Amino acid sequence: MLDKGARCTSCPLADRVVSAILEGPRGPLICSSLVCAIAGRTPSSGPGSPPAVQGGCGVHVHCNRLPSRSRLRARPPLPSSAHPATCLRGYSLLSVFCSRAALPVYQSLRNHKHSLLKQNVKVQGNIGTSCTSCEIFEIQYTELFITDEDQNEAPNQHEYFTLANRRARIYEHNKHKKIKLTDLISPNNPECREPRKVLITGIAGIGKSFAVRRMMHEWAMGMAFKNVSCAMNFALRELNLIEGPVSFLDLVTRNHIHLQGVLEELCKDPTDLLVILDGLDEFKHPINKGKKVDTITERVPIQDLVYSLINGTLLSRAFVVVTSRPHTTTSLVMFDRKVVILGFDEKHVNNFCLRFFRNSELSEKVYQYIMQNDNLSGLSFIPLYCFIICTALKGFFSNISEPCSTGKPPQTMTEVYSCYLCTTMHHRTNKETSKTNNTEQESIVLCTEATLAEMKGILCQLGKLAYYSLLNNKILFYGEDLKRFGFDPSQLPDSFMNRIFVHVEGKGPTEMFSFFHMTIQEYFAALHCVICMSPDPKELIQCLDLWCFGNHPQEPVQSQLLSSSMKIITAKQWENLEIFSRFFMGILSNRIEGKLKGLVDCMSADILGPLAKWFKGKIKYAVNRRLLNLLHCLRELQRNTVVEEVAPDIDEVNLFKVILNPADCATLCYVLQHSTTRLKILNLGYTNIGMQGLRRLQPLLHRCQTLQ
DSSP states (O other): OOOTTOEESSOHHHHHHHHHHHTSTTOOOOOHHHHHHHHTOOOOSOTTOOOEEEOTTSOEEEOOOOSOBSSOOOOOOOOTTSOHHHHHHTTSSOSOOBOTTHHHHHHHHHHHHHHHHHHTSOOOOSSOSTTTOOTTOOOOOOOEEEOOOOGGGSOOOOHHHHHHHHHHHHHHHOGGGEEOGGGTTSOSSTTSOOOSEEEEEOOTTSSHHHHHHHHHHHHHHTSSOTTOSEEEEEEHHHHTTOOSOBOHHHHHHHHOGGGTTTHHHHHTSGGGEEEEEEOGGGOOSOOSSOOOOOOTTOOBOHHHHHHHHHHTSSSTTSEEEEEEOSSOSSOSTTOSEEEEEOOOOHHHHHHHHHHHHOOHHHHHHHHHHHHHOHHHHHHTTSHHHHHHHHHHHHHHHSOOSSOOSSOSOOOSHHHHHHHHHHHHHHHHHTHHHHHHHTOOOOOOOSOOHHHHHHHHHHHHHHHHHHHHHHHTTOOOEEHHHHHHTTOOGGGOOTTTEEEEEEEETTTEEEEEEEESOHHHHHHHHHHHHHHHOOSOHHHHHHHHHHHHHOOOOSSOOSOHHHHHHHTTOOTTGGGGGHHHHHHHHHHHHHHHTTTTTTTSOOOOGGGHHHHHHHHHHHHTTOOHHHHHHHHHHHHHHOOHHHHHHHGGGOOEEEOTTOOOOHHHHHHHHHHHTTOOOOEEEEEOTTOOOHHHHHHHHHHHHTTEEEEO
């Protein structure tokens, strides 16, 4: 690497160019023949002598003229402690010879990198307190495993519970296929070709978008992806907003303004371009077929542009990385490499707790509680869940010297999210008071009636927005959408929703909104339905049939909630409402217990009778995912009278080919322990429950006539 004393002996203009380049954080090496080419001058060296750039240490760097390139390519970084002479000797042959376009290309790439670095200064939680903020948290959990599995052949199930036990199998059997994120587009060995099309899969909250940010950040820093001269990323959910025809040139100009004017030069030879498409599952257009585009200036519908990038007709020699949740409908044949993100293991969870609480004693208490609870430990491998769990548990364990007086810590998923909701609302409503009094906020884990009453307007509006958006698969909202659901975007509760700026055609950069995470949206959607539910058992039963099975009632009751839902929900949509239905049961139980006072009146426990009858009629004949979802609903409901009535009617449990995790096994055990009836069949074939799952089910195995 040239030191600051490097001089070009060919011409003053070239000397100034060298100085300008050296101001960059990792400026490429450059020789006098290169800068003279930029300046339109001929080197002053004698005939046949290679031109030279002289460093401050007196060592000359020579360059052979290679085939013309239109841009500067990054070179491997050198040790910061290396002597300038050592650095210069190691780079006596430059791998690049640039034309007159080199300087503007270099300046554009430098500005592009600086812009990316500013975007990734820190990763911060939504709650701005010292204990609940993950500020400047280095995410080192991102582990990628190469997989040849066709995930489209997996049984339909909610993505959270598909991966939970699969990750354990991958850890055990496929250690040799583990790769680093920085090696994503590198060949497995020198004899292999570089993978040009790569698919990264992972469930929501596992870190796909963060992996994209990390890739862009490390490339901009010059720490990784050194075979890439220019990297650019696109969020596909933002591309949904593009309505008219658009070219790839237009797309890059909108999203990466610093590349405007040099993109055509960069795309002349795209072998070292990296294009990242983040969130294929969020793209509303089908891309299994479309018009094949082969030029960056051709304007076509956005789905054709994405289709051509993935299929390789556009920028065929470029690196293209796509992220998606599992079970994408896109053919996997086109990808040279498929990897899965596994998230946290126990060591990562422990480390996360320590960083989150910044107190070893407190973090150890929380970590041990998570590991001892099957439900929580089964979800903690998801980084987002880990954050929410830690936020929810803080109030129960923060008073180390004295027992917590707010009740027992949460055990179910609904309880965790309810505690998280209450904690964040408490911080929101008391933020200004804490600033004025300069006192530490007290821990709170239960929402008081006064708190709920104060937040009722916003919670109801958020719930309605969440529910109808969930049914319509909508995750990005304009300010007009928020106003239509009754609240002011300027009063947006940033603990639950994010503000983002998206380039919208005809509007330029536009402020849009989204829920903090999909599960937050599902929780608020369930809260809305519980608030709107009347005491009429018929309405409850017909809504459950619609949500859990996709069955439309033949004689629907008079209900605004039911009638509006029937217009949207299709027969297959129940598969995407599993988490929602579990949240609904847990929040319904809260309403019966009076924990939603301030939001809605209590509901009589008399409704539990018809509810138990509904469970008995459905669970007796349900199999596979539907059966497992009903069991989880019973677990979230946490009403012993209902479980004790339903469990004896379960004489067959068929979970064939349903991937079970420890939380599933704990749920199965929870329900069946309320019955002494012998099971005719317990079919656990191809469930991959492992020894941990079998140990969890051990008390039930002696009651099975047939175990498969």
